[in-house]
Amino acid sequence: MNSPFTNGIAAQRLNADALVENFSDLHAPLDGHEAAVAADRCYFCHDAPCVTACPTDIDIPLFIRQIATGTPDAAAKTIFDMNILGGMCARVCPTEDLCEQACVREIAEGKPVEIGRLQRFATDTVMEKGVMPFVRAASTGKKIAVVGAGPAGLSCAHRLAMLGHDVTVYDAMQKAGGLNEFGIAAYKSTDNFAAREVEWLCSIGGIEIKTGMALGAELNIDELAGCFAAVFLSVGLGGVNALSVEGDDKDGVDDAVSFIRELRQASDLAALPVGRNVVVIGGGMTAVDAAVQSKLLGAQHVTIAYRRGRDAMSASRYEQDLAASFGVNLMFNAQPKAIHGNGAVAEIELEYTSSENGKLSGTGETVRLPADQVFRAIGQTLTSDAGLKLDGRKIAVSDTGRTSRDGVWAGGDCASGGDDLTVTAVAEGRDAAMDIHNTLMGSK
Amino acid sequence: MADLTTDFLGIKSPNPFWLASAPPTDKEYNVRRAFEAGWGGVVWKTLGSEGPPVVNVNGPRYGVIYGADRRVLGINNIELITDRDLFTNLDEIKRVKADYPDRAIIVSLMVPCEEQAWKDILPLVEDTGADGIELNFGCPHGMAERGMGSAVGQVPEYIEMVTRWCKQYYSKPVIVKLTPNITDIRKPAAAAMRGGADAVSLINTINSITSVNLDTMSPEPSIDGKGTHGGYCGPAVKPIAMSMVSEIARNPETADLQISGIGGVTTWRDAAEYITLGCGNVQVCTAAMTYGFKIVQEMISGLSQWMDEKGHTSIQDFKGQAIPNTTDWQYLNLNYVAKAVINQDDCISCGRCYAACEDTSHQAILMSDDRVFTVDDSECVACNLCVDVCPVEDCITMVAMEPGTVDPRTGKVVQKDYANWTTHPNNPSATAAE
Numbered sequence: 001m002n003s004p005f006t007n008g009i010a011a012q013r014l015n016a017d018a019l020v021e022n023f024s025d026l027h028a029p030l031d032g033h034e035a036a037v038a039a040d041r042c043y044f045c046h047d048a049p050c051v052t053a054c055p056t057d058i059d060i061p062l063f064i065r066q067i068a069t070g071t072p073d074a075a076a077k078t079i080f081d082m083n084i085l086g087g088m089c090a091r092v093c094p095t096e097d098l099c100e101q102a103c104v105r106e107i108a109e110g111k112p113v114e115i116g117r118l119q120r121f122a123t124d125t126v127m128e129k130g131v132m133p134f135v136r137a138a139s140t141g142k143k144i145a146v147v148g149a150g151p152a153g154l155s156c157a158h159r160l161a162m163l164g165h166d167v168t169v170y171d172a173m174q175k176a177g178g179l180n181e182f183g184i185a186a187y188k189s190t191d192n193f194a195a196r197e198v199e200w201l202c203s204i205g206g207i208e209i210k211t212g213m214a215l216g217a218e219l220n221i222d223e224l225a226g227c228f229a230a231v232f233l234s235v236g237l238g239g240v241n242a243l244s245v246e247g248d249d250k251d252g253v254d255d256a257v258s259f260i261r262e263l264r265q266a267s268d269l270a271a272l273p274v275g276r277n278v279v280v281i282g283g284g285m286t287a288v289d290a291a292v293q294s295k296l297l298g299a300q301h302v303t304i305a306y307r308r309g310r311d312a313m314s315a316s317r318y319e320q321d322l323a324a325s326f327g328v329n330l331m332f333n334a335q336p337k338a339i340h341g342n343g344a345v346a347e348i349e350l351e352y353t354s355s356e357n358g359k360l361s362g363t364g365e366t367v368r369l370p371a372d373q374v375f376r377a378i379g380q381t382l383t384s385d386a387g388l389k390l391d392g393r394k395i396a397v398s399d400t401g402r403t404s405r406d407g408v409w410a411g412g413d414c415a416s417g418g419d420d421l422t423v424t425a426v427a428e429g430r431d432a433a434m435d436i437h438n439t440l441m442g443s444k
Numbered sequence: 445m446a447d448l449t450t451d452f453l454g455i456k457s458p459n460p461f462w463l464a465s466a467p468p469t470d471k472e473y474n475v476r477r478a479f480e481a482g483w484g485g486v487v488w489k490t491l492g493s494e495g496p497p498v499v500n501v502n503g504p505r506y507g508v509i510y511g512a513d514r515r516v517l518g519i520n521n522i523e524l525i526t527d528r529d530l531f532t533n534l535d536e537i538k539r540v541k542a543d544y545p546d547r548a549i550i551v552s553l554m555v556p557c558e559e560q561a562w563k564d565i566l567p568l569v570e571d572t573g574a575d576g577i578e579l580n581f582g583c584p585h586g587m588a589e590r591g592m593g594s595a596v597g598q599v600p601e602y603i604e605m606v607t608r609w610c611k612q613y614y615s616k617p618v619i620v621k622l623t624p625n626i627t628d629i630r631k632p633a634a635a636a637m638r639g640g641a642d643a644v645s646l647i648n649t650i651n652s653i654t655s656v657n658l659d660t661m662s663p664e665p666s667i668d669g670k671g672t673h674g675g676y677c678g679p680a681v682k683p684i685a686m687s688m689v690s691e692i693a694r695n696p697e698t699a700d701l702q703i704s705g706i707g708g709v710t711t712w713r714d715a716a717e718y719i720t721l722g723c724g725n726v727q728v729c730t731a732a733m734t735y736g737f738k739i740v741q742e743m744i745s746g747l748s749q750w751m752d753e754k755g756h757t758s759i760q761d762f763k764g765q766a767i768p769n770t771t772d773w774q775y776l777n778l779n780y781v782a783k784a785v786i787n788q789d790d791c792i793s794c795g796r797c798y799a800a801c802e803d804t805s806h807q808a809i810l811m812s813d814d815r816v817f818t819v820d821d822s823e824c825v826a827c828n829l830c831v832d833v834c835p836v837e838d839c840i841t842m843v844a845m846e847p848g849t850v851d852p853r854t855g856k857v858v859q860k861d862y863a864n865w866t867t868h869p870n871n872p873s874a875t876a877a878e
C-alpha cells in the first residue's frame with residue numbers, strides 16, 4: 001500500500017473507502033423536501049433571464065413550478081422537450097455561468113434558485129422509472145447517419161428518431177457517450193450515469209449505435225453521403241495540442257483527456273497510478289477535472305499552471321474554487337518553459353508572464369516545481385475535416401449546422417460557433433435535427 | 445418603554461395579547477404554559493352544560509392552506525367545544541386564576557338556548573373567580589348542527605335574548621363572540637348591544653373546506669373517507685375579520701361597543717392594526733398553534749418598539765385612530781392621482797410587474813431589450829398590482845402627483861380640492877357640490 005508521500009507515479013495511494021468517498025456524487029441529489037423548498041424560491045419571472053441564459057432554452061420557471069406543484073414528471077418533460085440530455089446537463093452544466101448566474105435571486109440575494117439541482121431532481125424522477133416520455137412519429141423511411149455519439153450526436157439522433165427517421169450513430173470509441181462517458185470528472189457522473197442515459201435515450205427506438213467506427217478510418221464522408229439521406233457530424237475534437245517545450249516527450253508527460261478517460265473507464269480506481277507531484281498545464285474544465293481527480297486519487301501536491309490571469313481562465317470561478325477546496329494549487333501567469341528529468345519527468349520549469357495590450361510575453365523569471373507527472377490540457381483539435389470548409393480550426397456551419405457540403409450537417413465541439421459545453425452541443429444537435437427534418441420532408 | 449397594560453371592560457392584563465378560546469386553552473397545563481410564556485390573558489376553551497361531555501372525532505381535526513415553503517396561511521378545524529368534564533374545567537380555572545391574578549381569564553360558554561341552561565352554569569363560572577365570560581355564538585361546525593354556536597350567532601334575536609340572560613345571572617363582563625358566517629356583521633353586534641353585552645369579539649371561524657384529496661375524493665381533514673366543513677382561521681382570514689371589526693366600529697349604533705379583535709393575528713403589527721380599528725385587545729390562536737406560545741415575546745417587543753417610535757405611551761393612545769379614515773368608496777377623493785414609480789437600484793428585473801400589468805391590467809409598464817422596467821404614466825391608473833406582485837419590498841411605490849401638474853393619462857390638471865363620487869358629473873344620482 002502506497003500513500004500520497006510515495007515518490008514517483010504510483011497506484012494505491014489511498015484505501016478503497018477513501019476513494020469511494022472521494023469519487024461519490026459531488027452534489028448529492030435533492031430529496032423531495034429539499035426540492036420543494038428550493039422550488040418555492042422561484043419567482044416565475046416574465047421572459048425569464050435564466051431561460052435566455054440556457055443554450056437549450058429550457059423553460060426553467062415552468063419546470064420549477066411543475067416541481068413545486070408536485071408534478072416532477074411533467075417538469076422533466078418540459079426539460080427533455082428542449083434538452084434530451086437534461087439529466088447530464090443537470091450534472092455538468094456550469095450553471096454558475098449560465099442559468100443560475102442570470103437568476104434574479106442571484107442579483108437580489110447572491111443566492112440563485114438551485115436550477116441545476118432542481119433539473120436533476122426532475123430528470124432523475126423520470127429516468128429512474130425508465131420512462132421515455134416521447135414516442136416516435138410514423139416512419140418516414142429516411143435513413144440518417146450521425147457520426148459521433150457524444151452529446152451533439154445523441155441529441156440529434158433522438159430528435160430525428162422522434163420525428164420518424166431511422167438513425168445510425170457511429171462512434172470511434174468502443175462505447176457511446178463521447179465526452180459524457182470519457183471526458184468529464186467521475187464525481188459529476190456517478191453510478192455509470194452516462195451509459196445509462198444513452199440506453200434510456202435510445203429507448204425511443206429507431207436508433208442503432210455502431211461503435212469502433214471512426215471518420216477518416218472505417219468511415220468516409222463520401223460513402224456516408226451516398227448511403228444516407230443526411231449526415232450529421234459530431235466527431236468532437238480528438239487531437240490534443242502539444243506543449244512544444246523542451247522535454248515534452250519525457251515519461252510522465254500525458255494528455256489530461258487520456259488520464260480522465262482512463263479514470264472514467266477504470267474498474268478499480270486504486271489500481272490507477274498518479275504522481276506524488278502533479279502539474280496540470282491549462283486553464284479550462286479539462287485542466288480542473290484532471291487536477292482535482294489527481295488530488296482525489298491521492299496525489300500529494302497538485303498544481304494547475306495557467307499562462308494568463310485568473311479572469312482569462314475558461315474554467316469558471318466556481319470550478320477554480322472547487323479545485324482550491326480540494327487542495328489544488330492554482331498558479332496564474334505561468335507558462336511551461338521546459339520539462340526536466342532523466343528519462344522521466346522530475347521537474348517542470350515555468351516562466352512567469354505578463355500581458356500588455358492583450359499580448360502575452362514571458363518575463364524571463366522562472367520557477368521550477370517538482371513534478372512526477374505533467375498533464376497537457378491546453379486544448380484539443382479536430383482530427384478529420386472530411387474535406388469540409390473550416391472556420392478557424394473547426395468545421396464551418398450555419399446557425400442550423402449546415403456545412404459547406406449539401407446533405408452534411410455538423411455540431412458540437414467539432415463545429416464552429418458556441419462554447420464547447422455539453423449543453424451547447426445538445427442545442428446544436430437538436431437544431432440540426434430539425435433542419436435536417438425540414439429539409440428532407442420539404443417543409444420549412 | 446411603552447406601557448402595554450390593557451384595561452378591557454375593567455379587566456386588567458399586562459398586555460393586549462390574549463389567547464382565543466380554542467385548543468391552546470383547553471386545560472390547566474396549556475394555560476399555565478401560556479402565562480409563563482407571557483400571554484396577557486386567555487379565553488378558556490368553550491365549556492358546555494353539566495353532564496356527559498361532547499366527543500370529538502378520533503381522526504384528523506385540522507386542514508391547512510400553505511403559502512411558499514409550507515408557511516401556514518390558514519387552518520380549518522372541526523374540533524368541538526371542550527370534551528372534558530365541566531367540573532374538571534371549573535376546578536382548573538379556579539386554580540389557575542388564583543395563581544395568576546394579574547392575568548385575564550375569560551370563560552367561553554356554549555349551552556342550549558334555554559334560560560335554565562344558562563341559569564345553571566353561570567353561578568358555577570362565577571364561582572371560579574374568572575374575570576368574565578365569552579358567549580360562543582360562532583363555531584360553525586358540529587355544534588351549529590345542534591342549534592348552538594353559529595346557529596345562534598346567525599339569529600340576532602337569539603343573541604339578544606341569551607345575552608340578556610347572561611347579564612341577569614352573571615355579575616361580571618359579558619363578551620359576545622360573533623360568527624362571520626352572516627351577511628351583515630352590524631346586525632348581530634347591535635343585537636348583542638341591545639342584550640346588554642359589554643363587548644363583542646370577532647371573528648369566530650369561517651365555514652371552509654381547505655382541500656379535497658384527489659385520490660380518495662374526500663374533503664380534508666378526512667375522517668374515514670368523509671369530510672365536513674370546518675372553521676377557517678389564521679392569517680388568511682385577517683382581511684375579512686378587520687373589515688367586520690371596522691363595520692362595527694364605524695356604525696354609530698355600535699360605536700361605543702368594546703371590541704376584542706380576532707382573526708389571523710400573527711405579529712405585533714397585526715395586533716396594532718386591529719387596535720387602530722377600535723379593538724381594545726386581540727385574541728390569538730393560529731399563530732400559537734403554528735409556532736408555540738413563545739411568539740408572544742415578539743408581539744410584546746414589537747408593539748413596544750413601535751409605540752415608542754410613534755410616541756404612544758399606552759394602547760389607548762392609538763386605539764381607533766384608523767376608524768375616521770375608514771370610509772365608504774363613494775367618499776374617496778377622485779381628484780387624488782398617483783403613479784407607480786420603480787426604483788431601478790432595487791429592481792432585480794424579474795419582470796413580474798410587467799407580466800401582471802401587460803396581461804391583466806393597463807399595459808403601463810414598459811420593458812426594454814436589456815430588461816429595464818419603467819412606468820408609462822400615460823397608461824398607469826395606479827392600480828397597485830405591480831407593487832403587490834413585486835418580490836422586493838418598496839422597490840415599486842405609488843407616488844402622488846402634485847396638484848397643478850397634468851396627468852398624462854387623462855390630460856387633465858391634477859386638482860388640489862377633494863371631490864368624490866357623490867358630486868361627480870358621471871354619477872346619475874350626483875348632488876350638486878355645495
